[in-house]
Amino acid sequence: DQVSGRWSRKGRDLVCGGGQSARVVAVPRVTGDIRLEFTLSADVDRSTWEASVWLAIRGGFSLEGYQVRLAAGPEGRVELIRHGVAAVRRLDIRLAARTRYRILVLREGDRISLTINGVRALEYRDLFPLRGDRVGLSCDDEGTSFRDVKLEGRGAPLQLTFLALPDKLYQLGKISEAREMY
Numbered sequence: 001d002q003v004s005g006r007w008s009r010k011g012r013d014l015v016c017g018g019g020q021s022a023r024v025v026a027v028p029r030v031t032g033d034i035r036l037e038f039t040l041s042a043d044v045d046r047s048t049w050e051a052s053v054w055l056a057i058r059g060g061f062s063l064e065g066y067q068v069r070l071a072a073g074p075e076g077r078v079e080l081i082r083h084g085v086a087a088v089r090r091l092d093i094r095l096a097a098r099t100r101y102r103i104l105v106l107r108e109g110d111r112i113s114l115t116i117n118g119v120r121a122l123e124y125r126d127l128f129p130l131r132g133d134r135v136g137l138s139c140d141d142e143g144t145s146f147r148d149v150k151l152e153g154r155g156a157p158l159q160l161t162f163l164a165l166p167d168k169l170y171q172l173g174k175i176s177e178a179r180e181m182y
Contacts, residue, residue, distance in 0.1 A: 002023075002024070002025040002059075003023070003024045003025075004022060004024075004142065005017065005018060005022025005023060006022065006024045006030055006142075007022060008025055012149045012150065013145060013146070013147045013148065013149070014099075014137065014146045014149060015143075015144075015145040015146075016051075016139040016142060016143065016144040016145065016146075016154065017142055018141065018142030018143075019182035020021060020141050021134060021136070022138060022140070022148055023138040024136060024138075024145055025054075025057065025134050025135070025136040025138050026134065026135045026136065026151060029133040029134065030133055030134070030135055030148050030151065030153045031153060032142050032153055032154060033106075033107055033108045033109065034055060034105070034106070034107040034151070034152070034153060034154060034155070035104070035105075035106055035134065035150075035151070035152040035154050036053060036055075036103075036104070036105045036106075036135060036149075036150070036151050036152075037102070037103065037104045037105075037148075037149075037150045038074050038102075038103055038146045038147060038148060038149040038150065038165065039100050039101065039102050039103070039145075039146075039147040039148055040095050040100070040101045040103050040144070040145070040146060040147075041099065041100045041101065041144070041145055041147070042072065042098070042141060042143060042144045042145075043097070043098055043143040043144075043145065044097050044098075044142070044143045044144070044162045045097075046073075046097065047072060047073045047074070047096070047097055048072060048073030048074070048115075049071075049072050049073070049074075049095075049139075049140070049141045049144060050069065050070065050071040050072070050139065050140050050141065051069075051070050051138070051139040051144050052067050052068060052069045052070070052137070052138045052139070053067070053068040053103075053105050053133065053135070053136070053137060053139075053148070054066065054067050054136035054137070054138065055067075055068070055105070055107055055112065055130075055132070056069075056107075056129075056131065056132075056133070056134075057129035057131070057132045057135070058131035058132040059134065061152050062084055064084075064130070064132065065083070065126050065130060065132050065134075066080060066081065066082055066107075066112060066130060067080070067081040068080055068081075068105055068112070068114050068122070069081060070101075070103070070116075071163070072094070072095035072096060072097065072127065076091075076093070076094050076095055077089055077091050077093070078090050078091060078093050078095075078114060078116070078122060079122070080112060080114070080122050080124045082124075082126065082130070082131075087126075088105070088122050088123075088124045089100070090121060090122060093116070095122055100119055100147075101116050102116070102117050102118070103115070103116060108154075109129070110125050110126050110129045110164065111123065111124065111126075112124045112126070112129070123168065125176050127164075127168045132134060135151060136181075137149075166178040166179075
């Protein structure tokens with residue numbers, strides 16, 4: 001694994017010990033569909049904390065790739081960021097310290113979804129899915145833990161059907177461009 005900051009590992013559990021942008025990238029390359037499941041908790045004495053899952057990154061951390069960010073506190077939110085730009089954001093989901101959340105992040109074809117405690121929190125379809133083959137976790141706070149982490153590659157490399165692009169253009173109201181591609 002590529003690691004920055006301080007982490008401790010106990011089986012499939014990762015506990016953040018803090019440090020400047022504590023991050024860990026899984027060494028095994030994961031292509032195709034991905035299923036990442038874990039229990040997230042922040043055993044901290046304040047209400048503000050943050051943790052992220054990174055998908056489709058190439059090597060180390062950068063703005064390239066997808067980031068599923070879970071933030072608690074007065075400006076709490078869950079969001080999906082693509083290449084450093086928020087693609088989907090929900091401000092109505094409030095996370096708390098000292099609470100366990102079962103997190104499921106799925107990447108299936110051109111779709112990424114986030115489920116928290118069995119409830120779908122985010123879903124995003126990407127017209128041009130990113131192709132990086134690394135998965136990572138990050139946190140900013142000592143005491144944040146990713147428990148019982150399970151990462152699975154699920155099938156063939158990501159592919160789009162040849163109709164996906166014109167279908168998306170049609171949905172966006174770009175009918176003449178879609179007609180040309182059909």
